[in-house]
Amino acid sequence: MSNNKIMEQKKYIKPTNNFTFKRTGHVVRNRTVLAAMTNKQSYKDGTLSNIELNWLLKRAEGHFGIITTAAAHVSKRGQGWKGEIGIFSDDHIENLEMLTSGIRNYGSLSLMQLFHGGMRSPQHLTGLKPISASQNKTNDSLDGITISATIADIKSIINDFTASAVRCFKAGFDGVELHGAHGYLLSQFLGSKTNRRSDEWGGDIAGRTKIVLEIFRSIKEKVPESFIVGIRISPEIKKGGIHLNDSLYLVEALKNEGIDFIHISCWNIYAKSTEYPENSNTLTEWFTKTIDDLPPVITTGNIWSCQDAFNALNQGADLLGVARVGIAYPDWPKNLFSKEYNPKKGPYSFDKLKKAGLGDVFIEYMRLWKGFVLDES
Ligand SMILES: Cc1cc2nc3c(=O)[nH]c(=O)nc-3n(C[C@H](O)[C@H](O)[C@H](O)COP(=O)(O)O)c2cc1C
Numbered sequence: 001m002s003n004n005k006i007m008e009q010k011k012y013i014k015p016t017n018n019f020t021f022k023r024t025g026h027v028v029r030n031r032t033v034l035a036a037m038t039n040k041q042s043y044k045d046g047t048l049s050n051i052e053l054n055w056l057l058k059r060a061e062g063h064f065g066i067i068t069t070a071a072a073h074v075s076k077r078g079q080g081w082k083g084e085i086g087i088f089s090d091d092h093i094e095n096l097e098m099l100t101s102g103i104r105n106y107g108s109l110s111l112m113q114l115f116h117g118g119m120r121s122p123q124h125l126t127g128l129k130p131i132s133a134s135q136n137k138t139n140d141s142l143d144g145i146t147i148s149a150t151i152a153d154i155k156s157i158i159n160d161f162t163a164s165a166v167r168c169f170k171a172g173f174d175g176v177e178l179h180g181a182h183g184y185l186l187s188q189f190l191g192s193k194t195n196r197r198s199d200e201w202g203g204d205i206a207g208r209t210k211i212v213l214e215i216f217r218s219i220k221e222k223v224p225e226s227f228i229v230g231i232r233i234s235p236e237i238k239k240g241g242i243h244l245n246d247s248l249y250l251v252e253a254l255k256n257e258g259i260d261f262i263h264i265s266c267w268n269i270y271a272k273s274t275e276y277p278e279n280s281n282t283l284t285e286w287f288t289k290t291i292d293d294l295p296p297v298i299t300t301g302n303i304w305s306c307q308d309a310f311n312a313l314n315q316g317a318d319l320l321g322v323a324r325v326g327i328a329y330p331d332w333p334k335n336l337f338s339k340e341y342n343p344k345k346g347p348y349s350f351d352k353l354k355k356a357g358l359g360d361v362f363i364e365y366m367r368l369w370k371g372f373v374l375d376e377s
Helices: 003-010 050-061 090-105 151-171 185-190 205-222 244-257 283-288 306-314 324-328 332-337 350-355 360-366
Strands: 032-034 066-073 109-115 175-180 228-233 261-265 297-300 319-322
Touching (some): 032 332, 050 090, 109 151, 175 205, 205 228, 244 261, 261 283, 324 350
Parallel strands (some): 032 066, 109 175
């Protein structure tokens, strides 16, 4: 079917309508997705804590269609923050089983986000020198310049993502989301500025995409057909050298491999390409309007009101990712039956956030997000 016809049909979809992943048959009860949110509430060894369990289950109880975990490091070397959830060991599985069964009991689907920070995984946390596609400058002045991954390193990164996906399957997740966005390791391979390799893992966009494709293929060999495997991407990262055309290439390539969804991280669903400002397409529309037979699309960025949700669907997205509004309003999806729903943006009091199921550590972290937590001092 032509893109125009598909876009025309999508105009009649409501945020409260269910959605079926055609390949696997998974039914999502509505169009809402709790996007991955690092909340720093896991135990030191990366196991899921009760407080993190409850934070996520409260959103399943609030009728989110899909619950995504925070970015979970696939190896010790890939950890980006203190209190980050891990999936690098079989020891993580037991607590995660409580999460996946709880989410299922509330009627939502569960995804774990698989993550490696690369040049943004500081040594003071991991005990290991940061690694990247090339020798790149780290954020941490103590770490200086990263190691440039050898072929053996690349193979073990692929294995780490694969083993982690298998653990997710064993823990009962419906699927995984590869974190290919926001400048972390997979983005560092995708970007021409952070990947200056001259071997088959770098160079042109085909080379820079190779690690993502190999991870996808490797995971698919090891998990059952019924397991969902998708990816989150940033359409453009100027600083890292990821251009819109690179992202379109990547999505086309992943489509041909049979990926189950593409999650476009826009930060603002109304934003246009910074490279083609004269074009009226939003970032999401660059994908939905130009690629035929696109896999299901999740779009995320500044969706708060019911009208925003409709607008994102009108851009051709199938599913709506939200982060901040899902922190303040755990039952946000239940309100989408009302077209006028327009929840108040922050700042929110400590008490409100506590009632919404956030632990003290998470609330403190949210103070870094400008205007989110009320300053009551
Ligand atoms: C506290 C917080 C933690 C986040 N952690 C992650 C993360 O672990 N992985 C990720 O891909 N994005 C992460 N993000 C980005 C969100 O998933 C989302 O894309 C972004 O906040 C924009 O959506 P929003 O406008 O609905 O908040 C985080 C955002 C917030 C607010």
